[in-house]
Amino acid sequence: MTLAAGLATAPAASAVANGADVPAGQFGFAAKLTMTDIPKPNGTKYTSACSGALIAAQWIITAGHCFHDANRNRVSGPVPYPTSVLLGTVDQNAPGVTRNVVTVYQSSANDIAIATLDADVTGITPLTVNRVTPSAGQLLTLAGWGSLTSVNPAPSTKLQQGTVQVGQVGTATLGVLGVAPTSTTSACVYDSGAPYFVAGGDGGQLVSVESTGPDCPHHQLETTSRVDVVADWIASHTG
Template sequence: MRLRTALSAALLAAGAALVSAMPAAAVANGADVPDGKFEFAAKLTMTDIPKPDGSKYDSACSGALIAPQWIITAGHCFHDVDRNPISGPVPYPTSVLLGTTEQQDGAGETRKVTDVLQAETNDVALAKLDSPVTDITPLSVEKSAPTVGQEVTLAGWGSLTATDPAPSTKLQQGTMKVASLDDTTVAVQGVSPKNDTSACTYDSGAPYFTSDGEGGKLVSIESTGPDCPHTDAETTSRADVIADWITEHTA
């Protein structure tokens, strides 16, 4: 199983070259997100992440706007030099792109992350933005437990493939179903466009949600899974078990 940020030695050694590599579609075997949809879907770009040997590298995660000044993402996206999750001031420069399905000049809105809060229950972090986003409807948080067989939408900025992965410049989506759940996590599997539609590298923190007009309800957050694409279960973090914690810190 691999966390959905670039954790392997080869990726760390590649450093910034990964971020500037040829774009790949996000979500393996997914579909394009039409313009104007899922504006809450966030692309997080991290730079100058320190390594134990003193060198640095760049990486990326996905996430979602859940309050005007807060992004939810995977906890492992923010860590110290030993890869331990960290709370407090953002540990390295992190920018957030929102309100667009394609990364290009003049598209969407960009913010910077100032502070991070780690959930104690599961692999989830809240990232505070330097200024509120007032013209995008945030995802609300589902307070009821998901059910086996329930279908959810995944939207992320990750790679098409686990081979030489690169963060995407275009938002992709896929339909998934809940395969099982435990106290803190939800296992999901691909439904469409293909049964091996799945999260990939740089999809860490991507939202799984039920659609509701302009907005939607957050069911879980991408954490880890096998190399993509795959038909096996993907591990995601339940949103309902931390709903009160999210409200407490983002109200």
């Protein structure tokens, strides 16, 4: 999804529309990214947000378009603007783990970025990166901090979840459709980079990350970026 205006203006996504609150203690790996002082071509700056997930003690994954220059070109290297990461909570007003992004690495295959944090995250089980080609009909869980609506969107204060089904398998992307709580359960503004995963135990297996889609809520295909096609690249950085 798009980063969204006011807070942003690029493909970013929001909290899950027509989703459900995530119970306390679940999905600690789900990350809320807050960016400040993002430059615009006219020299002004703005604030935005994305979602993401912990994939190693000092690494997160999110959408590549969450990190860009003033002309919205994706960038690698030192983080282009202050970006804080909240983990380990389902409520931004409850205690969690806060880190800052240091360095960004952009995938050349799809809309994925991985980034290092300023310190290890302990006590939270990271998601495992899937290495198997997803299949049509597969059910996935989406967890994001995006907006609940595309009308005057704002990042959610509570982590939201929903169930989607793989409807289309592309070379480096997956098209997914809402299943539960409703057929219009979908990623929204500021959900960009949110994980789609198969839950299991304390963690789970990451299958794709949010990229872009129609205004939420909707019942059309949402475009997500497959992680299996970049699993070796991810491992070459994270170990």
